[in-house]
Amino acid sequence: MAKLPKPEELSKIDYKPPKTGCGWRETPVQFKEGMYCFGSRPKYLEEVGFPNAREWKPNEEDWKLPENWKDIILDGLKERLEKYRSFRLFMDICVRCGACADKCHFFIGSGDPKNMPVLRAELIRSVYRKYFTPGGKVFGQWAGARELTYDVLKEWWYYFYQCTECRRCSVFCPYGIDQAEITMIGRELLNLIGCNTDWIAGPVANCYRKGNHLGLEPHAIVSNLEYMIDDIEEITGIRVDPSFNRKGAEILFVTPSGDLFGDPGTYTCMGYLMLLHEIGIDYTWSTYASEGGNFGFFTSMEMAKRLNYKIYAEAKRLGVKWILGGECGHMWRVVHQFMDTWNGPADFLEEPVSPVTGTRFENAKTTKMVHIAEFTADLIKNGKIKLDPSRNDHLKVTFHDSCNTSRGMGILEEPRYIIKHVCNNFYDMSKNATREKTFCCGSGSGLNAGENMELRMRGGFPRANAVKEVKEQHGVNMLANICAIDRAVLPTLMDYWVPGVSVCGTHELVGNALVMKGEKKRTMDLRLETLPGMEDSEEEE
Amino acid sequence: MPTMEFEGKQYEVDEEGYLIDWSVWTEGMAEVMAKQDGIELTEEHWEIIRFLRSYFEKYQIAPMIKILTKEIAKTMGKEKGNTKYLYELYPAGPAKQACRYAGLPKPTGCV
Ligand code: SF4
Numbered sequence A: 001m002a003k004l005p006k007p008e009e010l011s012k013i014d015y016k017p018p019k020t021g022c023g024w025r026e027t028p029v030q031f032k033e034g035m036y037c038f039g040s041r042p043k044y045l046e047e048v049g050f051p052n053a054r055e056w057k058p059n060e061e062d063w064k065l066p067e068n069w070k071d072i073i074l075d076g077l078k079e080r081l082e083k084y085r086s087f088r089l090f091m092d093i094c095v096r097c098g099a100c101a102d103k104c105h106f107f108i109g110s111g112d113p114k115n116m117p118v119l120r121a122e123l124i125r126s127v128y129r130k131y132f133t134p135g136g137k138v139f140g141q142w143a144g145a146r147e148l149t150y151d152v153l154k155e156w157w158y159y160f161y162q163c164t165e166c167r168r169c170s171v172f173c174p175y176g177i178d179q180a181e182i183t184m185i186g187r188e189l190l191n192l193i194g195c196n197t198d199w200i201a202g203p204v205a206n207c208y209r210k211g212n213h214l215g216l217e218p219h220a221i222v223s224n225l226e227y228m229i230d231d232i233e234e235i236t237g238i239r240v241d242p243s244f245n246r247k248g249a250e251i252l253f254v255t256p257s258g259d260l261f262g263d264p265g266t267y268t269c270m271g272y273l274m275l276l277h278e279i280g281i282d283y284t285w286s287t288y289a290s291e292g293g294n295f296g297f298f299t300s301m302e303m304a305k306r307l308n309y310k311i312y313a314e315a316k317r318l319g320v321k322w323i324l325g326g327e328c329g330h331m332w333r334v335v336h337q338f339m340d341t342w343n344g345p346a347d348f349l350e351e352p353v354s355p356v357t358g359t360r361f362e363n364a365k366t367t368k369m370v371h372i373a374e375f376t377a378d379l380i381k382n383g384k385i386k387l388d389p390s391r392n393d394h395l396k397v398t399f400h401d402s403c404n405t406s407r408g409m410g411i412l413e414e415p416r417y418i419i420k421h422v423c424n425n426f427y428d429m430s431k432n433a434t435r436e437k438t439f440c441c442g443s444g445s446g447l448n449a450g451e452n453m454e455l456r457m458r459g460g461f462p463r464a465n466a467v468k469e470v471k472e473q474h475g476v477n478m479l480a481n482i483c484a485i486d487r488a489v490l491p492t493l494m495d496y497w498v499p500g501v502s503v504c505g506t507h508e509l510v511g512n513a514l515v516m517k518g519e520k521k522r523t524m525d526l527r528l529e530t531l532p533g534m535e536d537s538e539e540e541e
Numbered sequence B: 001m002p003t004m005e006f007e008g009k010q011y012e013v014d015e016e017g018y019l020i021d022w023s024v025w026t027e028g029m030a031e032v033m034a035k036q037d038g039i040e041l042t043e044e045h046w047e048i049i050r051f052l053r054s055y056f057e058k059y060q061i062a063p064m065i066k067i068l069t070k071e072i073a074k075t076m077g078k079e080k081g082n083t084k085y086l087y088e089l090y091p092a093g094p095a096k097q098a099c100r101y102a103g104l105p106k107p108t109g110c111v
């Protein structure tokens, strides 16, 4: 695997366009190790019926494409131009004003002009012009058009897998051109000829077969949660007792499977378990709808729809009233923007009402799915849970808005509201790097593999810089978030650029601060680390 | 697909050297993989590899770190039930390196 350069080297970024002797349209793509993911192994594609399953390597000359690959792509492009008016519009209306050019974290972190959103779109737009506009057909390159060649295809793959579909660029575009959607369609087209990544195809296949990205089977899910429950008991003296696949429960709880497996997601998961136990609601976990996230979304809309289907199906089977969802990023983009039209209407469910506060979640009227940050913020607002924020006093916390929950659905205040009630030390990052202008973690949309570490560290560079600023100003040592990919990737990013900052889900902080009925004196946090000032009391026991 | 040679036979591995089929694994393979990383497998290493194998047989996935540390604490003593100890044995990370020696696939998804 490619060796990751040291931060001192990586931060020397050259923003001058490379001198290639010809225009960008003719410059063939150079595959640089560390900047791209492995191609998918055939097994994963076969398992979900994706085309052209074969052994292939992105950096090799021959991608083993079907002979008529060009027709497949152009037909696919035509179909999508007809199907998605937004896409057609995005292909037509860019005025190349350049407002988006320096807004992408991958451009900021790499200096590669093809990572400017406008140019990323141009990769596909130039082909669109050639085959679908009169001007491009006649005037060719004079009208910004170019042939779809093997090199162009490779360039698509390389750069559509250097975009995290984060949408930051669209915030700055006067026309609202959404590069994320262009990338999604680009990836969808590549998927038609089997050009996928292993790191995305693996979870997709797992999720299709076993219900979640990790491939956790029902007994593994229950067992993992039981270990967490043991820890909760050790910390609080209280044994929480969640149910699984229980028919007739009022609420179904669905969270990304990362929370069931990887640290620090497991601490977030402990936070959910404690909170949902303490407020005593009638809810159930499912070992079937055991994934909130949706890596299918990083391959094609159709696959995302197939994977998403099980959530409503399970809600129906169990006969619940509504669905509560955990801290995840792209899960919510899918729920918020697509689920209802793909697999809804879920009119067998009821409009969600908090059984504790009576609050009606009108924003979830159609999807019937409530984000746990909204749910918990509402509990706090109505004074329904007792909190002792001083238990988080050893933490100086900042909050990373994940692209999907902030730009994808407008959850900006709720997590901050929660954090301010469960922690005494909260410091927001620069307004240019938070809320709707948040910088991506650099590893979203399925780019959180290991072999593309240089890309990840480059893409996360602007985010890390903003964290560094609050670390230097306020001594921030904890980066909170509400996304499982964040929890998986930000620790690596922090260790690389801003050592000394840890990462947690927001509900881990809630779990620490939550005063539970009948609990013993807390001497440990959810990581089983001794709380400051409690060193002695632990020995007494 | 890349392969690894062991006792004159070729076995399929992925790009990072993880065995494709966990069931063809034998103890000798772990020795070979470790040697390539300059590690001599001790009884402590083997305790972990054996636990990983038996866990995988039951759950079809590697255990989460929390489970690994707790089970190690149970069998090998409390002072060894922590990630620091695991990293001492497997500097490239217990989830990655130890799983690879044990012939198990790498976990994928939001991890
Ligand atoms: S900001 Fe919008 S219109 Fe301007 S170059 Fe970027 S995509 Fe085109």
Ligand code: SF4
Pocket: A103, A104, A105, A106, A115, A116, A117, A120, A162, A163, A164, A165, A166, A167, A168, A169, A170, A179, A180, A183
């Ligand atoms: S969606 Fe995000 S990653 Fe993609 S081009 Fe825009 S800013 Fe860059």
